Amino acid sequence: METKMQEKNISANELEQCVKCTVCTAYCPVLKVSVIYPGPKQSGPDGERYRLKSSLFMDNNIKYCLNCKRCEVVCPSGVKIADIIHSARETYGRQIPKVRDFILASTDLMGSVASPFAPVVNAVTGLGATKFVLDKVMAIDHRRTFPKYSGTKFETWFRKEAAPVQGTFKKRVSYFHGCYVNYNYPQLGKDFVTLMNALGVGVDLLEKERCCGVAKISSGMFDTARKHARINIASMEKAMSDGRKVLTTSTTCTLTMKDEYPDILGLDNTSVKDGIVLAIRYIYEMLEKGEAKIAFKEGYRARAAYHVPCHMEKMGLSIFTRKLLKMIPGMELVSLDSNCCGIAGTYGFKKENYARSQAIGKALFDNINAVNPDFVACECETCKWQIEMSTAYKVKNPVSILAEAVDIEKTKKLNNA
Amino acid sequence: MKFDTIIIGGGLSALTCGIKLAKAGRDCLIIASGESALSFNSGSFGLLSRLPDGTAVEEPLKAIEQLPSSHPYVKIGIDNTRRYAASAKEFFADCGISLRGTERNLWRYTSSGKMKRCWLAMEDTTAFVSREDKVGDKALIVTVKGFQDFFPGFVAESLEKKGISCRCESIELDELDMLRSNASEMRATNIALTMEKDKIRKSFVKEISRIRQDEDMLILPQIxxxxxxxxxxxxxxxxxxxxxxxxxxxxxxPGIRTQKMLKKAFEAAGGTLMMGDCVTGAVIEGGKIKSVLTSNLGSYGLEADNFVLATGSFFGKGLASDFTKIYEPVLGLDVDASEKRDEWYSSSFFDRQAFIGFGVKTDNDLHPSRDGEAISNLYAAGSVLSGAESLYEGSGAGVAIITAMYAADKILEG
Known part of the structure; x- marks a missing residue:
C-alpha cells in the first residue's frame, strides 16, 4: 500500500521533488539581465502546479528560457526544471510559431536550399540591406552575423572522398554529424573522419539523418521535432544492431537525442540512448583502454581557453575534453569561468532576444578577453558563432584541435591504419 | 579515468577537503548533485553553541571536552579538533573569504532580530562580543520596496525589547522597482546583483541620507x-x-558568494568539478572502493585511491528515509539511527529533532562501513556523519569544516 501511494505521487520531470529552495533563481543567466522572464522556479515547478489546475495560468513569457539547463545543474533536489518549462510550452502554449521561427528552426531545410548557392547566400546574408529586411520583416536581429553556408555539404564530401575507404577498417562507428557540420562547417566532420581513421576506426553515416530537433523544440514546432526524432531513433537502432556506437561532435544534438527525446518529446529512446556517444569521450576511452594509440606533432604549441558549453556541463562530459587536451604536449589549457554565452541556438537570432543574449554573454566575453588565448576550445557550434561574433578570438572544437595537434601519419602507423 | 581522490558532495565540507588536497598537489575530483546548504547560510559559521544537555557554550573549544564520545569532534580527537578550528580563519582567508571570530562565541542577529551565538562571522554579519552589546539607541531599518524576504517589523520588535527605538522605511528606486515586475523572483541574490552597480548603490545611499532623521544606526538586509x-x-x-x-x-x-569563492579556490588549485551529476553506486573490492558510477556517465567508472563522502544530511540527499528505515542512499553504508519511527522526530516542529543526529556510522578515523565491514579508502565528513545534533548544538559548519580537514590530512598522510 505504501509503495503504491508513493508511486502515484510521481509526476513528470520530478516536479514534486521541488522544495522551493530558490537556488535556481540565483543561477539563472536570463534573470541576471532581464526581468521579463518569470525565472526558472516560477516558470517551472511553481507555475506548473497552477497550470495543472488550469491552462489559464500559462504565462507565455516562459519562452524567454534559454534551455541552458543551469537551473537543473544547480538544483539540489534533481528537478528537471527546464524540461518542465519546455513541456509546458507545448501543453499549454497558445503561440503559433511565426514564419521567422520556422526559418530559424528549419536548420536542415534551409541548409539544403542554401548550400548549392552558398557564395550567393553568404554574400546576401552579409549585406546590410538583407539584414535590414530580415530585421524589419522577420524580426531576426540585424546585428547578428549569420553562419556561413558551405558550398559542398559534408555528406556529399563524405560519399565522394571518405566513404570508399571506410570498408578497410575492422572497427566501425556511425557518425551523427548534425546540420551544422553538414551545411555550415564540414571541416569539423572532415577532421573527425581523419582523426578516427588515423586511430584505426572506420566511419559510416546513418542511413537517414534528420535534424536532432533542438531548434524545432525551441521554436515550438514539437510535432515536426517528433517526426524527425522517430526517423533518427530508427536509423540509430539499425546502425547499432551490430553493437556499433553512434558518435557525435555536437553537444546539443547529443543532449537532445539522449535526454530531450524522452523528457520533452515523450519518445522512448532506451534502445539507442547509451549508444550515442560524444566523440571526445569515445576517443578518450579508446586511448585509456589501450584500444588505440596516439602520436602528437613535435613542436605543437597553443594556449587555449576552455569554455564548457551549458549542455556539456549538464551532461558532465567536460572531464573527457580536459583530460584529452591536456595530453597534447605544448598545450596550455586555461579554464574559463562557468558562464552561458547567451546565444542558446536560435534564441539569440530572434530580434526580441538580441540585447538579452549579448548581456548574458558579457561575463564570458570579458573573461576570454582577459585570458587573451590563442583560441577558445569549445564543443558547441552556436557558442562558436556567438563568441566569434562578440570577441576577436577563434573558436575550435576539441576534435579539430586534436586533428591539428596529432601527427596523423605516425598515429596511423601506430594503429596499423 | 583515475584521480588521486574523488569527493562525493559539493558543499562546505566537500570543498574544504578538496581545496586542502588540491593545494597539496593531489588530483582531485568533486562530484556534486546540485548546490548545497551553503546557499542558505545566514552569514556565519557555528562550532558549538549548546551542549547536548542544554548548557549554553561560551568557549566552544573548551566545551568540546564535555561532548559524548560519539560526537565527531571527540571521535577525531579533541586536540585535532582544536588544531583544525584554529586554522580555519587562515584557510578561508586564503580562499578570499574573510571571517571574524575569537575563542569565545560571538553574537549575531537572526533574520527576526533575535540574537544567536556564532563562531566565525562573514563580512556581511555584524557580530557582537556580548549579547547586551548594541551599536546605537535609535535604529533606522531600511528595506527595498516589494522585497518579501526580509521582515523589518520582526526586527524592530526584537530590538525594541533591548531598548533600541526603531523606525522602518522602504526605499523605492526605478532600477530596483524594475525587479518588482517579477515579484516572485525578487530575491536577495537578484537585488544584490543589481546593487553591484555603483550608480544604483549611490542612489540607494542618497535615499538613506534623505530619509534619515536622528538615527544613530542603520539596519539593512544582506543584499x-x-x-x-x-x-x-x-x-x-x-x-x-x-x-x-x-x-x-x-x-x-553571503552563502552563495562563499560557495562560489570556494569553488573558484578549488579549481584554481587544480581541482576538477563535476556539477549536477549524481553518484549512483560503487565498485567495492577487498574492503576498498575501486570506482564510483554516476548517472551522467552510466557504466563508466571513475577511479581513485581515496574517496570522501561529504553528501550532507537529508536536504543534501546524503541521508534518506522511507516508511521503515533511515538509510545512506549513495553507497548503502551502515547508519546510526533509531529503528523505531516514532523515535525519529517530535511532532512539534520547533522541538529538538532526533533525526538530525542520525548519520553514517564510522570508526574514529571517519571510515564508514557497509554490512559491518569497514571501507579503508573511504572517509565520511560533514553532516552525513552521525553524532552531531547540528541544529540544536549550532555545530553544522564546524563539523563540516573540521572533519573535512581531518579527512584530507588522513589522506595526505597516506
Missing amino acids: FGYEDTRALEDIRKAVGMPVTFISTLMPSV
Whole structure:
C-alpha cells in the first residue's frame, strides 16, 4: 500500500521533488539581465502546479528560457526544471510559431536550399540591406552575423572522398554529424573522419539523418521535432544492431537525442540512448583502454581557453575534453569561468532576444578577453558563432584541435591504419 | 579515468577537503548533485553553541571536552579538533573569504532580530562580543520596496525589547522597482546583483541620507556583495553611520558568494568539478572502493585511491528515509539511527529533532562501513556523519569544516 501511494505521487520531470529552495533563481543567466522572464522556479515547478489546475495560468513569457539547463545543474533536489518549462510550452502554449521561427528552426531545410548557392547566400546574408529586411520583416536581429553556408555539404564530401575507404577498417562507428557540420562547417566532420581513421576506426553515416530537433523544440514546432526524432531513433537502432556506437561532435544534438527525446518529446529512446556517444569521450576511452594509440606533432604549441558549453556541463562530459587536451604536449589549457554565452541556438537570432543574449554573454566575453588565448576550445557550434561574433578570438572544437595537434601519419602507423 | 581522490558532495565540507588536497598537489575530483546548504547560510559559521544537555557554550573549544564520545569532534580527537578550528580563519582567508571570530562565541542577529551565538562571522554579519552589546539607541531599518524576504517589523520588535527605538522605511528606486515586475523572483541574490552597480548603490545611499532623521544606526538586509565584498565595504563607508546587516530568507547572498569563492579556490588549485551529476553506486573490492558510477556517465567508472563522502544530511540527499528505515542512499553504508519511527522526530516542529543526529556510522578515523565491514579508502565528513545534533548544538559548519580537514590530512598522510 505504501509503495503504491508513493508511486502515484510521481509526476513528470520530478516536479514534486521541488522544495522551493530558490537556488535556481540565483543561477539563472536570463534573470541576471532581464526581468521579463518569470525565472526558472516560477516558470517551472511553481507555475506548473497552477497550470495543472488550469491552462489559464500559462504565462507565455516562459519562452524567454534559454534551455541552458543551469537551473537543473544547480538544483539540489534533481528537478528537471527546464524540461518542465519546455513541456509546458507545448501543453499549454497558445503561440503559433511565426514564419521567422520556422526559418530559424528549419536548420536542415534551409541548409539544403542554401548550400548549392552558398557564395550567393553568404554574400546576401552579409549585406546590410538583407539584414535590414530580415530585421524589419522577420524580426531576426540585424546585428547578428549569420553562419556561413558551405558550398559542398559534408555528406556529399563524405560519399565522394571518405566513404570508399571506410570498408578497410575492422572497427566501425556511425557518425551523427548534425546540420551544422553538414551545411555550415564540414571541416569539423572532415577532421573527425581523419582523426578516427588515423586511430584505426572506420566511419559510416546513418542511413537517414534528420535534424536532432533542438531548434524545432525551441521554436515550438514539437510535432515536426517528433517526426524527425522517430526517423533518427530508427536509423540509430539499425546502425547499432551490430553493437556499433553512434558518435557525435555536437553537444546539443547529443543532449537532445539522449535526454530531450524522452523528457520533452515523450519518445522512448532506451534502445539507442547509451549508444550515442560524444566523440571526445569515445576517443578518450579508446586511448585509456589501450584500444588505440596516439602520436602528437613535435613542436605543437597553443594556449587555449576552455569554455564548457551549458549542455556539456549538464551532461558532465567536460572531464573527457580536459583530460584529452591536456595530453597534447605544448598545450596550455586555461579554464574559463562557468558562464552561458547567451546565444542558446536560435534564441539569440530572434530580434526580441538580441540585447538579452549579448548581456548574458558579457561575463564570458570579458573573461576570454582577459585570458587573451590563442583560441577558445569549445564543443558547441552556436557558442562558436556567438563568441566569434562578440570577441576577436577563434573558436575550435576539441576534435579539430586534436586533428591539428596529432601527427596523423605516425598515429596511423601506430594503429596499423 | 583515475584521480588521486574523488569527493562525493559539493558543499562546505566537500570543498574544504578538496581545496586542502588540491593545494597539496593531489588530483582531485568533486562530484556534486546540485548546490548545497551553503546557499542558505545566514552569514556565519557555528562550532558549538549548546551542549547536548542544554548548557549554553561560551568557549566552544573548551566545551568540546564535555561532548559524548560519539560526537565527531571527540571521535577525531579533541586536540585535532582544536588544531583544525584554529586554522580555519587562515584557510578561508586564503580562499578570499574573510571571517571574524575569537575563542569565545560571538553574537549575531537572526533574520527576526533575535540574537544567536556564532563562531566565525562573514563580512556581511555584524557580530557582537556580548549579547547586551548594541551599536546605537535609535535604529533606522531600511528595506527595498516589494522585497518579501526580509521582515523589518520582526526586527524592530526584537530590538525594541533591548531598548533600541526603531523606525522602518522602504526605499523605492526605478532600477530596483524594475525587479518588482517579477515579484516572485525578487530575491536577495537578484537585488544584490543589481546593487553591484555603483550608480544604483549611490542612489540607494542618497535615499538613506534623505530619509534619515536622528538615527544613530542603520539596519539593512544582506543584499550586498554578490560577486565579492566590494559593495558591502562601500555601503559601510558611504552611509555615515554604523550598519548592521541582517540575514534574509534564502537564497543567501553571503552563502552563495562563499560557495562560489570556494569553488573558484578549488579549481584554481587544480581541482576538477563535476556539477549536477549524481553518484549512483560503487565498485567495492577487498574492503576498498575501486570506482564510483554516476548517472551522467552510466557504466563508466571513475577511479581513485581515496574517496570522501561529504553528501550532507537529508536536504543534501546524503541521508534518506522511507516508511521503515533511515538509510545512506549513495553507497548503502551502515547508519546510526533509531529503528523505531516514532523515535525519529517530535511532532512539534520547533522541538529538538532526533533525526538530525542520525548519520553514517564510522570508526574514529571517519571510515564508514557497509554490512559491518569497514571501507579503508573511504572517509565520511560533514553532516552525513552521525553524532552531531547540528541544529540544536549550532555545530553544522564546524563539523563540516573540521572533519573535512581531518579527512584530507588522513589522506595526505597516506
